Amino acid sequence: MYEIKLKAADGAGEFTAYVWEPKGTGEAGAVVLIQEIFGVNDALRATGEELAAQGFIAVAPDLFWRQEPGVNLTDKTEAEWTRAFALMNGFDQDKGVEDLKVTLAAARELPRCNGSAGTMGFCLGGRLAVMMATRSDADLNVSYYGVGLDELADEFDNIAAPLMLHIAENDEFVPPAAQEKLLDALEDSEWVDAFIYPGAQHAFARVNGVHYDARAATIANGRTTELLAEILE
Template sequence: MREIKLKAADGAGEFSAFVWEPKNKESAGAVVVIQEIFGVNDALRETAASLAEMGFIAIAPDLFWRQQPGVDLTDKTEAEWQKAFALMNGFDQDKGVEDLKVTLDAARKLPGSNGNAGTIGFCLGGRLAVMMATRSDADVNISYYGVGLDGLVPEFDNIQAPLLMHIAEKDEYCPPEAVEAVLDGAEDNEFIDAFVYPDVHHAFARVNGVHYDARAATIANGHSAELLAEVLG
């Protein structure tokens, strides 16, 4: 893993992005790995490293840099949860998407990149991955238990590249009526696939997370890997 610096499009400064590169692969697709509310932490780093092991370039930007650079929290203590929610509430999602677009452009130009690039995001990052599907030219976008996705349904008509959404049936941050709205909005869009995983909670695929579910995570990750390989090469 190495750190690079990227310039924000609005001229507000530079932010860090962390890059994992595959071994013994001269030409690889790139995946922008979008953080949860806990920042670029151990779980996200492990996810990025696993993508590199699969032959992709993984790049994870520090999206909370405008508030506090280098956020690295876990889901294990109440104090960390409170700080994570405070950071999320202070986060400008529109500027976050612009930072992700900068990261996506950089990903396409990294040494060894084949020029294809997509996103994969979790929780807050799952929402941002859907926003990238509606607002960017990413080749593919994957959302795990994105929050507030029902509010993005009016933008679904903008989607022109594959979007895969993994939804937890018992997600405490996504009530059944919100899930229904998202599924209804996705039904007629040929670019969108959505899977609902029964009897699991939010963050069922968070590595070492309190709600980690090995079976659901394995199935979801399999779908993700298949789509990334198909689109990014």
Template structure:
């Protein structure tokens, strides 16, 4: 892993982005890995390394840099959850999207890249990945248990690249009514594929997380790798 600095689009400062590179591959597509509410933490770094092991360049920007640079907390204690929710509630998602677009542009220019780049996001990052599908030129976007995605339905008509949604059937942060509205609202959108994973909670694919479900995570991750390979290679 190595760290680079990127200039924010609004010229308000620089933020860190962390890069994991595949071994022995001449040209690779890039995956912008979008953090949960816990920052670019150990779990997200493990996930980014897994993308590199699969032959992609992975780049994870520190989206909380305007609030507190370098956040790295887990889901294991109440204090960490309280801090994570505080950061999420103060986080400006529109500015976050601009930082992600900056990261996406940088990802396309990384040494060893092939010029193609997409996003994969988790939790808060899952929502941001869906927003990137409507607000950026990413080649592909993948959302894991994004919250409040039904609020974005009006934007989804503008999607012009594949968007994959991994949805937890028992997501405690995305009520069933909202999930139902989402599924109904995207039914006729050919760009979007949504998969609902039965019997699992939010963050079922979080490496080392308290709600990790090995079977659902394996299935979801396989679908993710297949789509990334199809689009980014």
């Protein structure tokens, strides 16, 4: 893993992105990893390592840099949850998308990138991945248990690249009514594949998370890897 510095499009300064590359010297597709409310934490870094092991370049930008650079929280303590929600509430999602666009462009220009790049996000990052599907030229986007996705329905006509949604049936942050509204809004899209994981809770694929569900995570990650291999190679 190494770090790169990227200039924000709004001129507010520089932010850090963390890069994991596969072994060897050949070219590979890139995945922009989008953080949860816990920052670029150990769980996201483990995902970056796994993507590199699968033969992809992973790039994880520090999206909370305007508030506090280098956030690395877990889901294990009340104090960390309180801090994470405070950071989320202070986060400008539109500016975050612009930072992700900068990251996407930088990922495509990495020496080992083959020019293809997509996004993959979790929780807050899952929402931002859908916003990237509607607002960027990413080659694909993957959303794990994104929150508030039904609120983005007015933008869904802009989707013009594969979008994969992993939805937890028992997501405490996305009630059944919101899930139904989301699926209804996406029903006619040729670009979207949405999967619901029975009995799974929010963050079922979070590495070492309190709601980790090995079966659901394995199935979801397999579907994701197949899509990445199809589009990015």
